[in-house]
Amino acid sequence: MASAPQSLPLFYKDLVPLNRNDHAGWHSRQTDRAPWLVNQHAVPLTVEEFPMAQRNFPIIFSQGAEAVPLALFGLNEGVNVFVEADGKLDTPVYIPAYARRYPFLLARLQPEAEELSLCFDPTSDLVGQFDEGAALFEGDEPSEATKGMLQFCEQFEVAGQKTAGFVAELNKHGLLIDGEVSVQPEGASQPFVYRGFRMVDENKLREMRGDVLRAWTQNGLLPLIHAHLFSLELVRDIFARQMQKGLLPAPDIRIPEFQQTN
Secondary structure (H helix, E strand, C coil), rough: CCCCCCHHHHHCCCEECHHHHHHHCCEEEECCCHHCCCCCEEEEEEEEHHHHHHHCEEEEHHHHHCCCEEEEEECCCCCCCECCCCCCECCCCCCCCCCCHEEEEECCCCCCCCCCEEECCCCCEEEEECCEEEEEEEEEEEEEHHHHHHHHHHHHHHHHHHHHHHHHHHHHCCCCCEEEEECCCCCCCCCCEECCCEEEEEHHHCCHHHHHHHHHHHHHHHHHHHHHHHHHHHHHHHHHHHHHHHCCCCCCCCCCCCCCCC
16 A cells, blocks of 8 residues: 555544555445534635635634635634534534545645545545445446545645635735734623734735736636635624633634645
8 A cells, every 4th residue: 555645634633545456345425424623613715615605704814924714613722613522513604625525635645746646534434344325436446426526626626726826916915914803792891802813904905006906806816805804704703602602712813734735
């Protein structure tokens, strides 16, 4: 069996490449629960998902030179206000593609490899040597279910490249700054001030040259920026949900590092 990537991304406890020799007769099954989302407060997003995600989550950016757009499921580390302890959603919300592809993903098996291989997390109970579900192989060939997951993961990689280009454009114009959002609960003497993330500088956005803004309008970048900025109002909704669940919000948003497997 070929070796798996050494660094593991969010959710994944192990990775092995899917192959006919080792996984003939294996199946994958559907689930209405997502235990890998339990206690996860920030999930990576692609730019194509901004219009859907902005309806449910604040969209922020991770810190560091290679910022990653994130959907906030909670304001503090270890808090997810939408997913119960058993992995079931307590209310219908948009689930980012990053989470929907689990336990599969595309990865380079070796750092010098050019091709990406379809891998999966063998610790997941969604893939295994059981009888129910969709077969991963039909004879010597990948099944239609496997081909569909491969296509989904390939589309995710393309969306990831577009997202990297979007972030690079923001960095080029110096638009990403250290973020700060405050929430003033009724009856509280002081507001909760949230930091530890990055966001678009609205003042600098208003000062951008007209030709740049026109280009961003034509290529769809400007609506993405506005989706991000409008979504920040949802910090107050997430705060309220934490309070309702008895999860006292702490005044910071700690964003973990997001490793790339490819």
